[in-house]
Amino acid sequence: MKKILSTLVLLAVTFPLFAQEIEKTEFTGYIGETTVLHQGSYTPDFKYDGSNRKVRNVILMIGDGMGLAAVNAGMYANGGELTLTNLHTFGFVRTQSDDNFTTDSAASGTAYATGQKTTNGFVGMDPDKNAIPNIPEMLSPLGYACGVISTDDLNGATPASFFAHQDSRNKTDEIWADLPSACLDFVSAGSTEVFDKRPEETRNAIDKRYNMVGSLSEVDGTASPVMYLPPSVQLADRGDYLPSTTRKAIEYLSKQSKKGFFLMVEGARIDKEEHSNNTYGFVREMLDFDKAIEEAIRFAEKDGHTLVLISADHETGGVALRGGDPEKGYIRTAFATTGHTAITVPIYAYGPKSQNFRCFLENSDVANKIMEILTGKNPNK
Numbered sequence: 001m002k003k004i005l006s007t008l009v010l011l012a013v014t015f016p017l018f019a020q021e022i023e024k025t026e027f028t029g030y031i032g033e034t035t036v037l038h039q040g041s042y043t044p045d046f047k048y049d050g051s052n053r054k055v056r057n058v059i060l061m062i063g064d065g066m067g068l069a070a071v072n073a074g075m076y077a078n079g080g081e082l083t084l085t086n087l088h089t090f091g092f093v094r095t096q097s098d099d100n101f102t103t104d105s106a107a108s109g110t111a112y113a114t115g116q117k118t119t120n121g122f123v124g125m126d127p128d129k130n131a132i133p134n135i136p137e138m139l140s141p142l143g144y145a146c147g148v149i150s151t152d153d154l155n156g157a158t159p160a161s162f163f164a165h166q167d168s169r170n171k172t173d174e175i176w177a178d179l180p181s182a183c184l185d186f187v188s189a190g191s192t193e194v195f196d197k198r199p200e201e202t203r204n205a206i207d208k209r210y211n212m213v214g215s216l217s218e219v220d221g222t223a224s225p226v227m228y229l230p231p232s233v234q235l236a237d238r239g240d241y242l243p244s245t246t247r248k249a250i251e252y253l254s255k256q257s258k259k260g261f262f263l264m265v266e267g268a269r270i271d272k273e274e275h276s277n278n279t280y281g282f283v284r285e286m287l288d289f290d291k292a293i294e295e296a297i298r299f300a301e302k303d304g305h306t307l308v309l310i311s312a313d314h315e316t317g318g319v320a321l322r323g324g325d326p327e328k329g330y331i332r333t334a335f336a337t338t339g340h341t342a343i344t345v346p347i348y349a350y351g352p353k354s355q356n357f358r359c360f361l362e363n364s365d366v367a368n369k370i371m372e373i374l375t376g377k378n379p380n381k
């Protein structure tokens with residue numbers, strides 16, 4: 001016995017790999033806190049949720065950087081509930097890209113848009129720089145109406161993944177130049193300011209292809225494809241842009257095709273505020289995104305043939321919840337980083353076939369499942 005013990009001690013000394021070294025340090029990251037006013041939440045009827053009814057429309061909502069802690073922070077700051085957390089069906093999504101354990105929004109956006117993993121920074125291209133079809137490009141020829149909305153600039157990695165094919169998310173002019181050949185009936189994101197800086201040739205081609213409207217009220221009666229660029233997409237300037245544009249896009253797209261529609265809605269600035277470790281900022285963005293989620297859920301509840309999926313491209317900030325008081329809308333946070341993290345993100349589903357998302361998925365699986373549900377065929381199998 002003694003001999004065995006001394007052998008074990010010797011092993012532990014010789015192979016320090018067996019022992020875990022824990023260094024105790026003071027937390028040096030940023031700690032933030034915020035108090036926000038409760039905005040309430042909506043609980044839908046679950047009559048069609050998880051049923052096998054035919055799915056005609058899919059609304060995919062991507063909270064950029066919306067990890068589980070961001071959902072929690074938003075939920076507790078909102079008095080303990082969100083429309084999102086009132087839903088009954090959820091799973092988890094692994095976000096790794098083809099070349100990196102920690103993804104960026106371009107690679108993960110491309111996975112959500114095409115069903116294929118790619119290199120960080122690539123938009124709508126595989127690791128060998130071949131253009132790969134996105135959901136609108138696959139659905140539009142089948143008669144579906146498609147739309148994209150984001151609180152980012154239209155060339156942002158997530159919205160761009162649904163229309164562009166470029167080997168760098170930083171090729172801003174090239175991404176805008178991909179818009180005239182996009183398969184989109186409704187486009188809205190930032191912004192007139194960004195559009196005005198594009199080369200004249202690109203602006204003319206976009207003007208020629210799209211019916212540009214100056215406000216949401218002009219959308220009704222405007223022929224497809226329609227583009228609405230607000231002056232700015234910053235939270236302070238945009239008011240209820242995201243929920244009201246989501247509502248309008250759903251209304252518009254559902255009139256464009258009897259077959260059905262696909263709409264991607266991105267709450268882009270949860271991520272940006274987490275990059276700055278700004279607790280107030282990301283919680284406000286989370287609550288704004290939840291208002292847009294409510295619009296989609298209310299439509300799906302009435303329609304009965306609409307599947308709503310809400311997920312994230314990755315977590316940002318390594319957000320932790322250190323304390324709070326839901327009644328006062330108070331939360332206290334800490335951040336492990338100003339970058340992205342590799343932890344799985346939640347996915348929530350509502351409507352018929354929502355049960356298909358009650359599992360552990362890859363981000364690329366989400367697009368393939370959407371295509372399989374709508375068309376009966378996984379495009380990457």
Ligand SMILES: [Zn+2]
Binds near residue numbers: 065105271272275
């Ligand atoms: Zn980011």
